[in-house]
Amino acid sequence: MNSSKNSSNDHRLICTVDIVLLTLREGQLQVMLLKRDREPFDGALALPGGYVHTDEDQGCEDAAQRVLLQKAGLQSPYLEQLASFSGPARDPRGWSVSVAYFALVAAPEHGQPGQHWLPVDRLPQLPFDHGRIVAMAVERVRNKSQYSSLPVYLCTEPFTLPELHAIYAALLGEAINPVSFRRKMDELGMLEPVPGAKRADGAHRPAQLYRLKDEYRRTLRLVGRGLNA
Amino acid sequence: MNSSKNSSNDHRLICTVDIVLLTLREGQLQVMLLKRDREPFDGALALPGGYVHTDEDQGCEDAAQRVLLQKAGLQSPYLEQLASFSGPARDPRGWSVSVAYFALVAAPEHGQPGQHWLPVDRLPQLPFDHGRIVAMAVERVRNKSQYSSLPVYLCTEPFTLPELHAIYAALLGEAINPVSFRRKMDELGMLEPVPGAKRADGAHRPAQLYRLKDEYRRTLRLVGRGLNA
Incomplete structure (x- = not known):
């Protein structure tokens, strides 16, 4: 000044x-x-x-x-x-x-x-x-995905929990325990089942389809601890 | 453009x-x-x-x-x-x-x-x-303090581990288990003892004084999980 x-x-x-x-x-x-x-x-x-x-x-x-x-x-x-x-x-x-x-x-x-x-x-x-900007964005997205709902925005709605699970795993480049994953999604509380909508993927019985609750669109939900904690 | x-x-x-x-x-x-x-x-x-x-x-x-x-x-x-x-x-x-x-x-x-x-x-x-800028900074500092070395910069060097522990607790506004705290500081690996330097605080036996290792000045070290995890 x-x-x-x-x-x-x-x-x-x-x-x-x-x-x-x-x-x-x-x-x-x-x-x-x-x-x-x-x-x-x-x-x-x-x-x-x-x-x-x-x-x-x-x-x-x-x-x-x-x-x-x-x-x-x-x-x-x-x-x-x-x-x-x-x-x-x-x-x-x-x-x-x-x-x-x-x-x-x-x-x-x-x-x-x-x-x-x-x-x-x-x-x-x-x-x-x-190049530097992209590298920082990728690091931010991967870090944040460990404890937030961020990867939901990479998923076409509606999706099944196994589909969302696969997105998290691909993004983080690591296996995620499915039971722990479901618990974290419950904790986040931002998904709701689409009434009566299921999708079969062949090998398993049809899985429930989910969508983001309206109030969580364009916001982020955080979990207290990392996905694999 | x-x-x-x-x-x-x-x-x-x-x-x-x-x-x-x-x-x-x-x-x-x-x-x-x-x-x-x-x-x-x-x-x-x-x-x-x-x-x-x-x-x-x-x-x-x-x-x-x-x-x-x-x-x-x-x-x-x-x-x-x-x-x-x-x-x-x-x-x-x-x-x-x-x-x-x-x-x-x-x-x-x-x-x-x-x-x-x-x-x-x-x-x-x-x-x-x-006002908005200060609020965002305070939120960032408190969040980041849960899983990083950030509060070290609020401490006058050299300091004892109980002094650093008190700074973390005041910043986070919550009790932090002292044993878990020492383990996290070990995990961070950014402190070194000042040879032969101890400080007495009256009630306890003299405690070792620590300082930041040179290579970690003005950088941040992260722990994998939160301090109370």
Whole structure:
């Protein structure tokens, strides 16, 4: 706030949002990238993102929702602020702050044109500091999945408990005791059975289908201890 | 990135950093506030903060360290990014992003002139969205303290294990089993005994003094399960 030293213009800088949109496909965590159609890094695969529009956005989260709708056709998925990335060198256009978010979606049945879903463990080098942003998002999602309802947002509703169990196990990369898993889901209390709806998977008897309770949409439920505790 | 619609100037906005500097005094978590000496909110108690200086700061964390040094005389304490707060209305000067950090320090022996330490549970109404920022920082610190070395930064080195135990208990507001506590500290592995240094507290035999290992300064160590698990 040293206004004698800096003119008001010196305090202004570029502010963008970037979104790490994740899904689980073929047992892999995948991130959605778009091919850039302008400089800098014209033609490179990069995270969906864009400038904050101070004339219409009510905040950076609002900007992220707008970008997700415009560039991925997604309306209000689960979205959480990850962190801000800033400095003079991360964007060739000038001193910048990017407020990064991650969003989770169930695996889309049909790929949208122009959307590239790549496994997070086998990404090419990404422009800006997008590689670092993706790595932090993946770490956050895996950590948080150990003690929360986060993986529910990777599941197409309605789902059976064995299906949800498989999603947790794939995400965490470890076996999860099914009995302990059911107890944790009870503890979370965010699922409700869909009345009369069951699904057979061949080998077992038909399993009850579940959905998220309305009041828990776009929120997170935490358990006191980790899934395998 | 809709450059046809927005001139480059529309993408520029105010960027500040704000710091929630916390300590534990008299068994209470306290936050440091400064009296503002200019508009907006001239004269009000507020978080230390300031504009990012794009001509010298290498990033927002760098800006936060600079502000802490200039306004609180603190050099490189434990500092962690909390979240970004943004929008058209939070700062009367215009559309703004504040990247907020929290920092932990051992209780200062002498108050610095102009620094006001107030208990986080009994704050007056704060300007901007500083009340919300403090609340989020307190929640983060309390949650994280359950499974990490974070409270170590609230302790004056060297310290005894009973002293550190008391800090954890005060912060979490709950009793912590001393045996389980010692085991967790062993698991964290970030403390080392100060050779030959003990401290008597009267009622008990002298206790060994500990300090942080050099390699863990300004980093965080996590335990697999909560302290009371």
